[in-house]
Amino acid sequence: MSYKPKTLFRLIEDINSSLYLPHIQRPFVWEEEQMVKLFDSLMRNYPIQTLLFWRTKDEIKARQFMNVVDWDADLSDYYEPNVSKEGHEKVFVLDGQQRLQTLFAIFSGAIKPEGSDRAEAYFEVASGEAVADSGLQYSLKFSNSPLPFPWYRVADLLGKDSQKNAEELSDRANDLLDTSDAAMTPEYAPSDDQQKARQKQVRRNFSQLVSLLREEKHFWVQELDGVANKYPYRTVLDIFVRVNSGGTKLDASDLMFAAMKEGWGEIEEAIEDTTELLNSTNLDFDKSFPLKCLLVVHGRGAEASPEKFSGEDGTKLLQDMKAGWDRAEQAFQELRDFLKSDLKVYADKVIRSYNSFIPLFDYLYANPKPNERSKALMRAYHYKAQMFGWYSQSTDSVINGLHSIVGIASPAGFPMAEVKNFFRSRGNKTDLHPTDLNTSRLRYILLNLVYVDQMGGSPFDVKFKGNEPHIDHIYPRHALLTKLALPSSEVNTIGNFRFVGATDNIRKRAELPADYFGRLKAAGTPIEKHLLVDFYSAVPSSMAFDALTYRAFREARANKIWEICNKTVNPESIAAPAEAVA
Template structure:
């Protein structure tokens, strides 16, 4: 096994040429917030762990990195059959996909926005002196339009500025900013000291940015050479499972327990039991989650740190937590029951933010045994939070802000309107509209909502490893395109998508729907839960492969999906329309 440094430029140049992802890798799962944190860490010169590669000539299915990050990609679009063949030398990323995909999108590609627009990375070259509310020193934005200076398009460092050094880039930026500041009215101009400090930050930022891209000291690679040595697929698969299972890592909760043991020596056991209870819902909570819940309900804020459990204030907090444990334990049990019986969560993949559950615990702590109306509103809150990215930025600040809304006894039902007012004030969407059904990044969550509503969970056995639901076309995409001449917008619509088990999807042929669903029906499969329209489920021969039938089926099924989603995500609107409480 070799261990060597590499420049980011060389890594980017090798992506999708010699460097690929093996089919065993999960999809890209980082949210934009995590991408920004990685960039901030690199600008601070923090280490980001070693990348693990495997060179081989074996026949292994190879997948490309995304030049534009899609949040719910069809992975089959990215497979490279020629590279996958035996005898073709290629290098696979076993550990580091999330980091490399982020860096590729930042320095040479883009991400896709909510409306499928291309968003490129821009860096504020003048910052680095003030911490943002998200805990970041270095601001990076993905934008569909060019941002004015001091913002710098990061991809230019690989493109048009590829031959320029950091001094030239910094001097050019500072000269432009100096001229802009000098043109301001005298009272608005920064003083000489502030201007010099900004010039210094710009020089430092460009020096670090150029260093990250061009120098062989920030990225280290361990490579398993399966061409020169005997690294079989079985051995590499075992290594892959181990490096991606986490191992023994010290997290924030371990540090907090060390500070807490003196005040309440049984707390770690209580938290571990609570975490195990919550994880029986198939969600991978860590021990920090219940600790953050307890901090919030006891008025200490969601920020998890060992310092909160030290000194006189820490002793009082522990005493309060110990005294109120029975109440907290009952709220954790109610949260577990809500996840299992109301949300019917069956997989980690359907949850975008664990932190979105903390306000639900906060509410249950002060409002135990909610009525059915409150539970419907809590379901609506959960889906809104996941769909609209309510917890994508400034998570702890959001949780603390909501504590004043849900962290008290609430007369009536769950305070949905106050929650919506809070998020709309932060610029987030708060209602689901029919046009939202066509947002690519929402596809999986919306389909999951429909299947949970219709089947009470996943339609497939997710206990079988690797059998998570995949999104698949009902009317085959290729046939619609080649035989009926329909474009992507007509084919790739939620009205034509359903879930299929991953193992079935691998074996599935591009069979026409009347034949395919007719076969499933003969096997006793509840095809009405997939098709949603009784007329076609009763007689699958009505799934005729022609343009008019397809469009009619697709549009009517989309309307049915909308009715289910609207009822679930916007329960407060249905009540308001009926003249009841909002």
């Protein structure tokens, strides 16, 4: 096994020419916020862990990295049959896909946000002097149109500026900024000291950017050489599972427990029991979640750090936590019951942010045993938070801002109006509209909501591991595209999507809906939970395979889905007449 440094330039050059992803790798899952955070870490010169590669000539299915990150991509479009063949030498990434795909997108490619085909990375060249509320020090953002200076297109480092050194780049940037400063009126122009500080920061930024690309000190690679040595696929698979399953990695909560135990020896056991309780619905909370909950309700803010448990204030905090533990334990139990019995969430696929549950705990701590109306509003809050990305950035600031709204006694019930006003002030959406139902990244959340409403339970609550539901087309996708010549925009819509167990999806024969659902109905299967519309559920033979019938079915079912989603996500609003959303 070799262990050596590599430049980012070389890594990017190798991607999709000799460096690929094995088929066992999961899809790219990092959100834009995580991508920006990685860039911030590199600009701060933080280490980002070793990358693990495997060189082989074995016949292993090889997948390309995405030139444009598309979270809704079909992974089969990225497989390379020729590279996958036995005898073709290639290098696979066993650990580091999320980091490498992020760096590839920032420095050479782009991402595909909702509603845009391509958004490239731009860096604010004078940033870095202070840490923002988000916890980030360096400003990077993706834009689908060129941004004006002082935003710098990062891909230019490998493009038109590839032959320039850091000094040339920073001199040009500072000249432009100096010119801009000179054009300001005296009262707004920076002082000489401020200008010199900015010039120094710009030089430091370009020096770091060029260093990241061209110097062999930031990225280290461990490579299993399966060409020169024996690394059977079974061994490599075992290594892959181990490095991607986490093991016993230390996290921030472990460091905090070391600072806390002197003041409350039983704290770690209490937190571990609470984490296990919350995960009894097949979710994946870590120990930092209950710690952040406790920090919030005791008025210390959501930012978790060992320093909060040191000194006199730390001693007082631990005393307060210990004294209030019975109340907190009850709130955690109520939160767990709410997750299991009211939300019925059983899988990460329907949760975009675990942090959104902290304000629910905050509310339950201050308002135990909420009534049914409050629970309905809490459900609505949950879906709004997940669908509208309320926790996609500045998460701790959001939680801290909500504490003064949800963390107080509310005799009138869950304060949905105030919560919505808070998020509106931040520029977030607060109400579900029919057009939102065809947002591709919301499919799992929306369909889970519908099935929970129809079944009274989660379709992800399965007896057999591996049989979690897949999204399936009711009218077969291929037949609609080829035989009826319909565009994909008419095929891939919420009105034509349903859940089907993974095992059933594999076994499902290529049948048209009238035959398929007719056969299920004859066998006693409750097809109404899939079809939703009474007419088609009663007479599945009416689902003829022609464009007119398909469109009528799709629109009727989409309107039924809107009716279900509207009453759950917007219960505080007067329901508007259903609109066609197919």
